[in-house]
């Protein structure tokens with residue numbers, strides 16, 4: 379079994395900046411390659427870092443080979459509020475980047491992929507009490523539509539090719555280390571930055 383080497387895509391965001399440090403503790407700083415379309419900021423400058431646009435499929439494959447990556451955490455996405463400003467781009471970025479990662483996982487035989495879904499995959503007619511895992515899913519935002527479609531793509535790659543891909547439907551998650559990225563819960567972060 380190859381040594382675990384992680385590539386984190388979208389590491390400069392709310393989740394990524396925290397997750398990178400969590401993964402450093404588990405796998406060792408040298409075994410976690412953080413990446414984002416932005417330059418490395420704050421604590422991310424201390425570990426391996428690649429400035430990288432996930433829409434560059436060839437570069438993704440190149441990085442996986444270069445660092446002998448075995449696991450990918452794919453966090454880069456256009457979030458709910460920002461997605462409504464440019465729905466076409468939200469669809470393209472969120473879907474194509476996920477497909478690139480799933481294709482890479484299949485073709486380069488990665489051990490594991492993690493890709494977060496969201497409660498945005500639910501809609502107004504989803505039961506609100508004890509919401510079941512399998513239930514009415516009628517998302518009303520382009521972001522929610524990409525999360526629901528993404529869940530199906532992950533399931534497809536697992537069933538068809540045996541790719542070990544895992545996901546959780548997160549509620550609103552916030553952090554204080556990075557500015558808000560355009561999600562519906564980001565006001566809770568934004569008010570503190572604005573107050574300061």
Ligand SMILES: NC(=O)c1ccc[n+]([C@@H]2O[C@H](COP(=O)([O-])OP(=O)(O)OC[C@H]3O[C@@H](n4cnc5c(N)ncnc54)[C@H](O)[C@@H]3O)[C@@H](O)[C@H]2O)c1
Nearest residue numbers: 388390391392393415431432454455494496548550551559
């Ligand atoms: N924060 C939440 O409340 C929440 C809830 C449910 C699901 N999620 C999911 O978790 C993931 C991370 O969310 P977040 O809150 O950290 O978002 P965020 O906007 O703070 O971070 C996303 C990061 O992706 C980067 N990125 C954007 N386009 C890129 C590209 N083309 N190539 C490389 N990097 C790119 C951005 O620069 C940013 O640093 C997303 O998939 C999101 O849908 C978040």
